[in-house]
Amino acid sequence: MTKTPLPFLLCSHLLPYNSLLLTPSPKSIKSSAVRFLCRPSSLPTMAEKTQFDSTEIGPPNASKTQNFPTPLSPPLPPISKQIELQRAMTASSKSSLFSLSRSGIVFEDESLIVVNKPSGIYCESVLSSARHFLNESSLGSTDVGIEITPLELHLANRLDRDTSGLMIITKSHKVAAKLVKAFTDHRVKKTYLALCVGPTPKWDKINIKSGHGRSKFGVWRVYASSDIGRSLPGGSVVRDMATSFEIISVNRQGSFKEPTKFSTDENPGMESVVVEDQGTTRIEVGDENSGEILIRAYPKSGRTHQIRLHCQYLGIPIRGDVKYEGVYEWRGNAYETHALHAESLEFYHPVTGIPIEFRAPLPIWASEACQEMVQGT
Numbered sequence: 001m002t003k004t005p006l007p008f009l010l011c012s013h014l015l016p017y018n019s020l021l022l023t024p025s026p027k028s029i030k031s032s033a034v035r036f037l038c039r040p041s042s043l044p045t046m047a048e049k050t051q052f053d054s055t056e057i058g059p060p061n062a063s064k065t066q067n068f069p070t071p072l073s074p075p076l077p078p079i080s081k082q083i084e085l086q087r088a089m090t091a092s093s094k095s096s097l098f099s100l101s102r103s104g105i106v107f108e109d110e111s112l113i114v115v116n117k118p119s120g121i122y123c124e125s126v127l128s129s130a131r132h133f134l135n136e137s138s139l140g141s142t143d144v145g146i147e148i149t150p151l152e153l154h155l156a157n158r159l160d161r162d163t164s165g166l167m168i169i170t171k172s173h174k175v176a177a178k179l180v181k182a183f184t185d186h187r188v189k190k191t192y193l194a195l196c197v198g199p200t201p202k203w204d205k206i207n208i209k210s211g212h213g214r215s216k217f218g219v220w221r222v223y224a225s226s227d228i229g230r231s232l233p234g235g236s237v238v239r240d241m242a243t244s245f246e247i248i249s250v251n252r253q254g255s256f257k258e259p260t261k262f263s264t265d266e267n268p269g270m271e272s273v274v275v276e277d278q279g280t281t282r283i284e285v286g287d288e289n290s291g292e293i294l295i296r297a298y299p300k301s302g303r304t305h306q307i308r309l310h311c312q313y314l315g316i317p318i319r320g321d322v323k324y325e326g327v328y329e330w331r332g333n334a335y336e337t338h339a340l341h342a343e344s345l346e347f348y349h350p351v352t353g354i355p356i357e358f359r360a361p362l363p364i365w366a367s368e369a370c371q372e373m374v375q376g377t
Contacts, residue, residue, distance in 0.1 A: 066231075068216070068230075068231065068232055068233055069211070069213075069223050069224065069227035069230045069232070069238060070223075070224075071213075071215045071221035071222065071223060072210070072221070072222045072223060072224060072275065072277060072313070073221045073222040073309060073312060073313055073324075074325070075215070075217065075219060075221075076219055076323055077322065077323075077325060079322065080322040080323050083322045083328060084322065084323065087120070087161075087162065087336060087337070088161075090120065090336065091120050091121065091122060091161050091162075092122075094120055094121060095121050095122045095124075095125035096125070098118075098121050098125045098126070098129055099129055099132075099133075100115065100126065100129040100130050100132075100133045101133075104116050104117075104118075106166065106358050106359075106360060107356075107358055110171065110351075111170065111171055111172070111175045111349070111350060111351045112156070112168055112169065112170045112171060112175060112179070112350070113130060113134070113168075113169045113171070114166060114167070114168050114169075114345070114358050115130065115166075115167050115169065116164070116165065116166060116167075116360045116361060117159055117163075117164055117165060117166075117167045117342075118164055119162050119163065119164040119337040119363070120161065120162055120336065120337050121161070122161055123155055123158045123159060123161075123167065124155075126167060126169075127153060127155055127169060130153060130169050131151060131153050134151055134153075134171075135151065151171055152170075152171065152172050152173050152176070153169055153170070153171060154169065154170045154173070154176035154180075155167065155168075155169060156168035156169065156170050156176060156179040156180055156183065157183055157188075157345075159342055160305070160308075160338075160340070162320070162337035162338045162340070163192075163338070163340045163341065163342060164340075164341045164342070164360075164363055165192070165341045165342025165343060165360045166342045166343070166344070166345050166358055166359075166360045167342070168345065170350075175350050175351060178350035179347075179350045182347055182348070182350070183302060184302075186300065186301065186302065187347060187348070188345060188346070188347040189298075189344075189345070189346040189347070190298070190299055190302075190342065190344065190345055190346075191259045191296055191297065191298055191343045191344045192296070192297040192299070192307055192340060192341060192342055192343055193248075193294065193295070193296055193297075193340070193341045193343045193362070193363075193366050194294075194295050194296075194297060194307060194311060194318050194339060194340045194341070195292060195293070195294055195318065195319050195339035195365050195366065195369055196292070196293045196294075196295060196311055196316035196317060196318050196319060196326075196339075197290060197291070197292055197293075197316070197317065197319045197326065197327050197330055198290055198291075198293065198315050198316035198317065199289040199290060199291075199315060199316070200250050200289070200291060200293065201247065201293065201314065201315075201316060203247075203271050204246065204247055205244065205245065205246045205247075205270045205271070206244070206245050206270065206271045206272075206273060206314070207242065207243070207244045207245075207270050207271070207272045207273065208242070208243055208244075208245070208272075208273045208275065208310050208313070208314065209225055209240070209241070209242045209272070209273070209274050209275065210222050210223065210224070210225055210241050210242075210274075210275035210310070210313070211223030211224055211225055211226075211227045211228045211238040211239065211240065211241065211275070212238065212239050212240070212241035212301075212303040212304075212306065212309070213232045213236060213237065213238040213239060214232060214233075214234060214236060215232075215233070216233040216234075218234075220303075220304055220305045220309060221309070222241075222275060222309050222310070222312075222313050223238045224275060224276045224277065225240075225274050225275055225276060226276060228240050239301075239303065240301060241301050241303045241306055241309075241310070242299075242300040242301050243297055243298065243299050243300065243301075243306060243307060243310045244270065244297070244298040244300065245295050245296070245297050245298070245310075245311075245314070246260065246295065246296050246298075247293060247294070247295055248294045248295060248296055248369070248370070249293075249294040249369050249370050250291060250292070250293050250294075251291045251292055252292070252368070252369055252370065254294070254370060255370070256370045259296060259298075259343070259344055260298075275313065292319070292369060293316055294366065294369035294370065295311075295316070296343070297310075297311075305323075305324070307340065308321055308323070308324045308338070308340065309324060311324070312324035312325050312326075318338045318339055318340055319335060319338065319339045319365075320335035320336070320337055320338040320339055321338035321339075321340070322338075326338060339363075339365050339366075341360065341362075341363050341366060342360065343359065343360055343362075344357065344358060344359050344360070345357070345358050346358075
């Protein structure tokens, strides 16, 4: 019997082991061609059939004959429950003590504040701390007798508990509505950095498109692109999900580069993958073909756990991401969080209309991933 997942409180708010896709030989495919990833011809084992059974049962009053789409990514590894519980308890303790400092603020004006969230801290704790920080700043810089207008702080975007990087906090309801709509309409350009562990990809740049939704156990999973729009248990539907990736370094060999300014739909040199079935090949920790790959992700949509799910599906899960088959012990070290960082945000200012772009400082693991390049400069 499959165990019930952890309560939502114990999971990240936007919110292994490596799944390497079985695909046609790169020699037979041009880099710009579209690949459809399909299951090999061999029949699945009984365990696999149980894991990926397409007859996901919905609520008690649902029709027994209803056929729900099959999730293509595997369920949560059993060990992830214990590790996630430990991480949630640690994060709760750290979050209760978190205090936003001036060094954690990337930008501030009368409309919004951009902060660099540490890994292992809940978004709500950052919001609460920002409220105290801004109120204290206002009290310290305001003349006696001048009335202070209460702040209407809102989170314009959210990050998973263990994801570090840029978060925007708006200072009024009006600004919040505009900026949230900009995120919803995908008018905010975002980049993320991720340190993955797996076999070196055959591609330098790739665009992957798939479905996204919750399985019958409430877990976010990858679905086939052809399943987009189909109903899922609980009443939701499969939605589209697209991410572009580029490799920055492999095993600390490579030069750090700025985010690319391109349209993923019009880049002729980028391979495109349309997901239609599950990958089945996996590697084990210590496999001679596994290594550290620093990648940059350009999410075109904004689905929950999108980058983490697509990295898992491509066979290069994020280091420390136990939910999605990432290693939590690697080369003698144990990792308490996953290595994912919200690197940049680019959008039009919700009040002035001026285009603005923000960058977060690199986390240590990203700097170390390009250590050879840094030493050589």
